Amino acid sequence: MSVWDDLQGQEPVVAQLRRAAQSPSPTHAWLITGPPGSGRSNAAKALAAALVCDRTELSERGCGECHACHTVLTGTNADVTFVATEKTTIAIADARELVTKAQDRPSSARWRVIIVGDADRMIERTTNVLLKAIEEPPPRTIWILCAPSPADVLVTIRSRCRAVALRVPPVADVAALLVRRDGVDPRQAEHAARAAQSHVGIARRLARDEGARQRRDEIVRLPLTLSDVSTAVRAAGSLVELATAEANSSNDERDAAEKTALLVSLGAPETGTLPPSMRSQVRALEEDQKRRSKRSITDTLDRALTDLLSFYRDTLLLQLAGHETAEVELVNTALRPQLQAFAAAGSAETTLRRMDAINDVRRRITTSNVAPLLAIEAMAVSLL
Numbered sequence: 001m002s003v004w005d006d007l008q009g010q011e012p013v014v015a016q017l018r019r020a021a022q023s024p025s026p027t028h029a030w031l032i033t034g035p036p037g038s039g040r041s042n043a044a045k046a047l048a049a050a051l052v053c054d055r056t057e058l059s060e061r062g063c064g065e066c067h068a069c070h071t072v073l074t075g076t077n078a079d080v081t082f083v084a085t086e087k088t089t090i091a092i093a094d095a096r097e098l099v100t101k102a103q104d105r106p107s108s109a110r111w112r113v114i115i116v117g118d119a120d121r122m123i124e125r126t127t128n129v130l131l132k133a134i135e136e137p138p139p140r141t142i143w144i145l146c147a148p149s150p151a152d153v154l155v156t157i158r159s160r161c162r163a164v165a166l167r168v169p170p171v172a173d174v175a176a177l178l179v180r181r182d183g184v185d186p187r188q189a190e191h192a193a194r195a196a197q198s199h200v201g202i203a204r205r206l207a208r209d210e211g212a213r214q215r216r217d218e219i220v221r222l223p224l225t226l227s228d229v230s231t232a233v234r235a236a237g238s239l240v241e242l243a244t245a246e247a248n249s250s251n252d253e254r255d256a257a258e259k260t261a262l263l264v265s266l267g268a269p270e271t272g273t274l275p276p277s278m279r280s281q282v283r284a285l286e287e288d289q290k291r292r293s294k295r296s297i298t299d300t301l302d303r304a305l306t307d308l309l310s311f312y313r314d315t316l317l318l319q320l321a322g323h324e325t326a327e328v329e330l331v332n333t334a335l336r337p338q339l340q341a342f343a344a345a346g347s348a349e350t351t352l353r354r355m356d357a358i359n360d361v362r363r364r365i366t367t368s369n370v371a372p373l374l375a376i377e378a379m380a381v382s383l384l
Helices: 011-021 040-052 067-073 092-102 124-135 171-182 186-195 200-208 210-220 229-266 276-321 333-344 348-367 372-382
Strands: 029-033 080-083 112-116 141-147 162-165
Touching (some): 011 040, 040 080, 040 141, 092 112, 092 124, 186 200, 186 210, 229 372, 276 333
Parallel strands (some): 112 141
């Protein structure tokens, strides 16, 4: 066992990070990039664990068994700070707090490690707060930033970081991870990994949650139901409802648990009206939860559109394959007969236009304040 075990299909990156962790003077700033599900956060935590590992031998660092490795991977190590946001952006106050934290000497480890899990969610002002700290950190501080691509981070930041690029792991490697780590049936693991397009987190959810599998199946079959404008509008409403249900299914229980924990920590009475000071803190928590819910719904809609895009991806591959369709490896293998009929009824040019429409609405939903339902209704009509 080692801290690198969960980085399936990333052998070149593991070798690079392992060498860095075994160096007596590793690079002071890293930028780990890769598509969603490639394991950016896992790679950052693995590097951090190897850097602060208790083993004295350089070749043994990242053992995954010592106290330091265990606490990093569980998020409780005092010398490793992991920051990610469940809001739209990382607040400038959070960035200033990180700069202050970076000045502290490590309490017990060799290094103090600061991980920014959503570096792409920093606006320019926030990034500029970190710039000096990343450019000239204290001698024992190492920064690790994660983003989907180098272009998502300001050039002034990425030029000061050592770049590490993750790839989408092969389906077989993701399936093997689900079997080994989560005890998933091999056949179910392979199906989930393929449907998730090698996104490890999504694959794990699909493998373990029957409801998630059913919702995805409804989304992927949506193009088969489109016949006119009215069906397109209904399909758009259904897509938004499915994505909202998916987001709320993971948020409601968490929100209730957080509120209960806050009331217990405040010593709130079990019945009756809360004192004003407690009401303000509960209100602040609820506002944070609303912002988190908004981002969660946006992210889930984006994932739903990615699933929808997989239908047209499969269609395009079949159209380009001509008569060799039996050899085409599909994401949605269970729909092969329907996909073949759909592909035969259209052209590759039409399919590409539809894929562009889906990608366009993905950009609009994640980067602007457009009403999701209106944007997706317009997209659904364009898919006719």
